Amino acid sequence: MTVTFRSPEAGTAPWTGARDRSRDGLRNRFETHLLTHYGPAWQVAQRSRWLHRRLNSKLTDLAVLKAPPRPNPLSVKAPYTSWDSLTDRSWVGRHLPPVAELPKGLPAPEEVAELFRREGEGRYCTRSSALLPAFAQWFTDGFLRGHAATGDPRRTDSPHTLDMCQLYGDRADVTACLRTFEGGRLKSRIINGAEFPPALCEGGRISDEFRAIRPVRFDEVPEDRLDTLFACGGERVHAHIGPMALNVLFLREHNRVAGLLAAAHPDWGDERVFQTTRNTLIVTMIRVMLEEYINHITPYHFGFVLDPVRTDRGVWHRENWATIEFSLVYRWHSLIPSTYTIAGRPVPLERTIANARLVVDRGLGPLFEDLSRQPAGLAGLFNTDELLLPIEAHSVSVGRELRLASYNDYRVHYGFPRVTDPQQISGDPRVQEALLEMYADVDAIDLYVGLFAEEPEPGAIFGRLLERIISVDAFSEALNNPLLAPRLFGPDTFSPEGMRVVRETRSFSDLVHRNLPEDKARYDVSLGRGAAQTRAALR
Template identity: 85%
Template sequence: MTVTSRPPQEGTPPWTGARDRSRDGLRNRLETHLLTHYGPAWQTAQRRRWLHRRLNSRLIDLAVLKAPPRPNPLSTKAPYTSWDSLTDRTWVGRQLPPVTKARRDLPAPERVAELFRREGEGRFCTRSSALLPAFAQWFTDGFLRGHAATGDPRRTDSPHTLDMCQLYGDREEVTACLRAFRGGRLKSRIVDGGEFPPALCEGGRIREEFRAIRPVRFEEVPEEFVDTLFAWGGERAHAHIGPMALNVLFLREHNRVAGLLAAAHPDWDDERLFQTTRNTLIVLMIRVMLEEYINHITPYHFGFVLDPVRTDRGVWHRENRATIEFSLVYRWHSLIPSAYTIAGRPVPLAHTIANGQVVLDRGLGPLFQDLSRQPAGLSGLFNTDPLLLPIEAHSVAVGRELRLAPYNDYRAYYGFPRVTDPRQISGDPRVQQALLEVYGDMDAIDLHVGLFAEEPEPGAIFGRLLERIISVDAFSEALNNPLLAPRLFGPATFSPEGWEVIRHTRGFSDLVHRNLPEDKGRYVVSLGRSAADARAAAG
């Protein structure tokens, strides 16, 4: 994966280094400097396997322990610790206690949402492709979930671990309706030589065989798109084309691996083939998430690897619990383009949401290349498409309903000094002025706003607090998966064939190019921007 710089869009001032770093903390600045400089030394260390493994384990520990380890004393059940709050996982976890007295002078969520409004085409990321926000949404849809029955933001249906329920479903009856019950496979259909999930609906209604699937906000899907929806385990009918393409990709990989296992083990029944294939797919996804996704969003010279035998020793190994704070971190709406360039023509964002026909018409390989060649939006304020502004307002409103502590309190929790001036958040005068006009007091800034107001360091994609929260929770969420326990992490759990698939898969490109029976061409598939694409986008 090649990462290059791209000149800023016309009218977008370049990064000037003007942000005041006096409130970053000396230790934080030193650690960042060491990890983002001395590239040749880091490359030399990584060529020595024993040293790479030691550094990998040590740096993951360092990242996760930037915050107190789980279990968190509180959940959204009550402002005190109880046995129910620790064990009833239908309540969302929380890292800081609720504020005891809500401020009455805070601006309305709708006014705050205007801080995110994109003007025109917006600003583009110099490092990342549009595949990045697509994978982030698909990945987090598996464990950052609401409570479908009540809509109560304090409750969740989350499995609190990475189990790929966005593909397989979170309940036995959903999984059953998606299985073919032959050869360990999932149901699928062939369209123009390519394999795709079955249609969820027919004649505007969910088909009887998929009645166990209960997509949220199904009633909001435009009538002309209802019959284009795919049948899968995820609850979000409103997914856009990126997460749709990823579910198609992992469906194909599931059925491909099931075929390998069936050929190698003719004595295995459908149940064993399915369960062993699912084990393989879950760990395969974790490996791609860690070794391509995490390595892309961190601006470090060091490349993290999946090495559960060493990382399992971490003192932070505790049962996972999704938190409201981690959910707010993943509201990456500014990274989503206002239009996708598909087959050389712009398609407005609204026409790519819940529209499976786009995926069928374009095909998997060409669509992944389209996403990989288009830049993601730049993370930050003033860069969210107006279509998504109601979600920004909702994010602020949920934070207040749950009485989340303000942005400055979370800086302190994660090891950063509190800011006292907007210039310590961003060097952009427009951001500084907007924060003063909307909030005035730095201690009043909502967490959701502060996370995206922070100006990234050179070479980084996100501000320092958001980056740190991702590091703490993404590593601990992924590496606490039971399939990664040393006793389980081996051929006995995944079969010798599944084990080889896991060992020899390094990224999205590997997955895509072995799952294109309809097209043997080679496609650009990357979270990062190639030099050629950056030059082309620059004009």
């Protein structure tokens, strides 16, 4: 099957963005209107610490409880509830039970992937910079993980929480090979006055020093890039420059904080300094994720804050369990540019993958500014680079292998009415026609396709369903972290110095600029661009 659509020149009316909102649901429309209008009133409310904290707690609960809270009765192990489905977290979780039978006549995943193919250089997002998908990939790599040993999409090696294993590793032997065992520090090297992780390989082979690290898809790394790779805890050495730069940043922050703690507590041994520093970095990362990243991707006037004392009271506080739905939601391939502009020169996406030399040569501050100045791709169909199309096909295939319910079924699960016409999904005639041509019935649309076919609300980055799944799982995954329990959230866990680091970190830019000892310049570093930065400044 070939996907075709009429161009405007062929008689199709130009896209006005006028999606039919009749199937959004009255309560959903009311809540969205309230949160995206009346900016001055929201600003006044947030000036009161007492009111801001209570609104923060109530709106967090509202976001998470858009779906039934955990524990989910099922994992992908079996279509019924069992003790294993409630306790064995080596199986991927799921929100809805598998369907008994997939709709007849579904197009092959490779055909569906053509719905995602980018046209030319693609369309760009007016709100977000290329740093947004880089940060999202880096932090989700820590807990949305497959099973490296088997490749079985039903199994997972995930820790199911934000523990920064992409920096520290997910096993004791990996963590040990990355540590110096002096002053709580991680191994690093200095190149032209700047700190970077050590090299993973020497002569094209993983060094004996780091043999505990078992990267996935290592055989796909081009031979001339093997010796450029960084030794870090994450298994995805094939990541592009954004996630690699983030590992450099958090390595520097770990060693910086370890130095602060070791100096303040000379009676502490290496182990205590290391573990306390790790605690501090995990919560610092959660704070940046919540207060900059989450606030950026929502179109609301309200700014969420990290407030463990009040948000710990939610009925949704249950053990984390990463789900297949959450994994599919975070495949933001359309946001990744086909070409990066680095030091004023175009670099094709392929040349940025598993190429740490670009990070070293450009330098951390200038590289983050390059990513911040470049727009992210526009989320949606017809905007994924050809290099990533096989991953789109694989995503559709995994959804079918696990017999995921349809896009419409998931709308109901997350509090939206079922759509009855593609016009209720998107106002873009191309999307409407492609969906009709690919699927005989809107009830047959794959979840993965529907998530990215949905037209975002004005001021939003993603469609309503994708945004809601993120809010349900992202808030609960982050805020259920054990370090945020009120009994633990204090100087006994982080040290007074660590608590100061957490409290003083309000943005990604803060992290970057205190870790550029080799470069005293100020860089424009942000997940947003243009109007988004203005809106953030008004909060």
